Every structure is written in C-alpha cells, then in structure tokens.
Amino acid sequence: MPDDTEAARVRRPRMTPDREMDLLNAALDVLREVGYEGLSMDLIASRARCSKATLYRMWPGKPQLVAAALYATRPMKPEEIDTGTLRGDLLTMVELLATQAAKDTALISAMAHAVLTDEELATAVRTSLVEPWSDDLIGVVDRAVERGELASRPAAANFLPQLILSVTVTRPLLSGGLADADFLTSCVDHALLPALLHS
Template sequence: MGESKPRRRGEQLERAILEAAWEELNEVGYAGVTIEAVAARAGTSKPVIYRRWANRAELVLAAWGRQSPMRPDFKDTGTLRGDLMALFGAIAHRADRMMGSMIAGVMGETFRHPEMAALLQERLKSPPMVQVIQKIIDRAVARGELAPVTVSPRAGRVPLDLIRNESMLCRTPVPDSTIAELVDEVYLPLLRGLQPNN
C-alpha cells in the first residue's frame, strides 16, 4: 500500500490553490476558469475553496495579487524621478503579464455582482500602492527633493490607474517613452502640487 500524502493546511494549501487558479487563468482565460477545475488542479475540494473565497472573481483577484505583489520596500534609485520611473515600469510589466480577458472578466463580475463591487471598493481604500508611493516620497523628502507630503489613497492609486488605462486602451506593452511622459508630465507635477505652500 502506498503512503498517503500529508494533508496540506493553512498557507501551504492556500498557496497551492492560488497557484492552481493562476495556471488555469493562463491556460483557459477568465471565462473558462471554474472552481471545480481549480480544485482538481490543486488536489483539494470545492468546499475548501469556497471557505476561503466566495466566488470565482474573488479567487482570481487573490491569485493575481499573489503573482505580482507591490511591496513597500521598493528599490531606491537615488532620485525621486528614478524611483518613479522604476515603479511605473514595474507596474507596466505587471500589467503586461496580466491577461486582458481576465481583467475584463473581473470587471464584468463587478458590474453583475454587488458583493464583488463592494470587495473591490474595500481593497481600493488602502491599496499596497499607497505604501509604496509613501516610501518613495519619504526617501525624496530625506534627500531634500520634496517637502513632506502625505499621499492620499486616491493620489496613491494614480500610477496604477494611469498604467492600467494605457495598457487596456493600447493592448500592447507600455513603452518607456510613455512611462517617462506619465512620470514627468503627470505624477511629478501632482506630487509637487501636493506640497504645502511655503
């Protein structure tokens, strides 16, 4: 008799489910993803998944976030502009990795299901991007490039919104020249405008 596989729990089980969901997304697109298929790929059951995520869209968002997290310890290039260029470039790379059909599918779920819209709105109240931007700003303040600024959730989401708009409209990777325009013509002026008046 063969040895039984040890039962996975907690983080190990969650990681297996999210990896399975991501693999399904890459193979069949958002419209083809089912909880049943994710459960089979992860070697678990549908009830186990539903105890953690209420629906397919919630699971997809979790898998997406795990693949490309934005962390506050973003690299220091030595200048505010350099930090922003690196950040915008990382967001653009992340957007390019994400499938357009998946994004459209998640947004479609938002329109059809009020609970999904509520979930997205809750996540947008304190997105990780705000922490990343605040860290970049604090470094610029320490270097003397900016006066102290506390970034609001809305202002902190602007880099993500700008890149997402470019990516979804053009359906191609965002070029470096566009990233430079967004940093120089939009976000740097916004940050300087947020500084307190002398």
C-alpha cells in the same frame, strides 16, 4: 472528547506559503482562460489538484479567492521599494508593471467589467486588493516626505493609484500598444512626478 471531524481538522497540516501561491496562480490561470463569469471553484480545484474543501477553508468564495490572487501576484510591491528618491521609486514601480503588461492588462480589463456587475466581487476587490495596494503606493510618497524630498503629502498622492492603473490598462485602447517601460517612464517624468512635486 473531540469528534472525528474535529480530530481530522486538528491533524490536518497547515498549508505552506508556496502551496497557497500555487492555488492562487492556478486561479488566475483559469481566470485568464475562461473569464470571471466562467470561473468556478471546481475549475480552480481541478487545475490546482486540490479539493474544493481546501479552497473554501482558505477563502469564503470565488470573489475573495480572485481578489486574494490578484493582490498576492501583483507585479510590484511598493512597500518593498525604497531607492532613496521619489523618482527612483516611481520608475522602479512602473518598470515592474511594464514587465507584466502583456499578461495582466487583458486580465484587469476583464475584471473591471465583472466588478461592475458583481457587488460581492467589487467588495472583495476593494477591501483585499485596491485599498491595500493604494495604501502601499501612497506609502512611497510618504517615504519621500520622511526623506525631506517633499514638505508634506501632496494632494496628488491620493490619485496616484488610479493614475498608474489607468495609464497602464488604457494604453492598448488609446495607442494600440502595451504600456511598456518607455511609455510609463515618460508618464512618471511628465505627469506623475510634476503633479506630486508641485501640488
């Protein structure tokens, strides 16, 4: 016969996808306000109006929760983009990035420092965010191969995730402005696309 704790667990309703997104968005809202070092599961639970136990049932700890939130709320989902051409797919991706630049550039820059100093966070970000996102991005190139636009996957495809992320995040440092759609479109036409087509 199950004890009271197990019975309560069995009776507990599953979290809906919408509620899970509420928790992930709450985590990022607090992260933007206090930074990674100041972030705690207590603060996230308070903002999300849930218990810490609810958070820990979904994620082992703060690093995994943050990585999951960054992946789930990413502005572009390359696996859902298929315009019929490689250039069209790349332009769609960077346009979506540009719409989120004001909100996400500072967040990603701050996370970069935290990743360098927190190995558990670095592991969570690599496995839950960077690797799946990189696979999705390279998948855009693979679809171009399947359509016959490219004979095979070019070597430059392996650098596509780093290039897109770096030009987006470093734009304020190098030029004093955010990576808007015009800038990123120019990057696609003059850097990314030539590298993919001719490598």
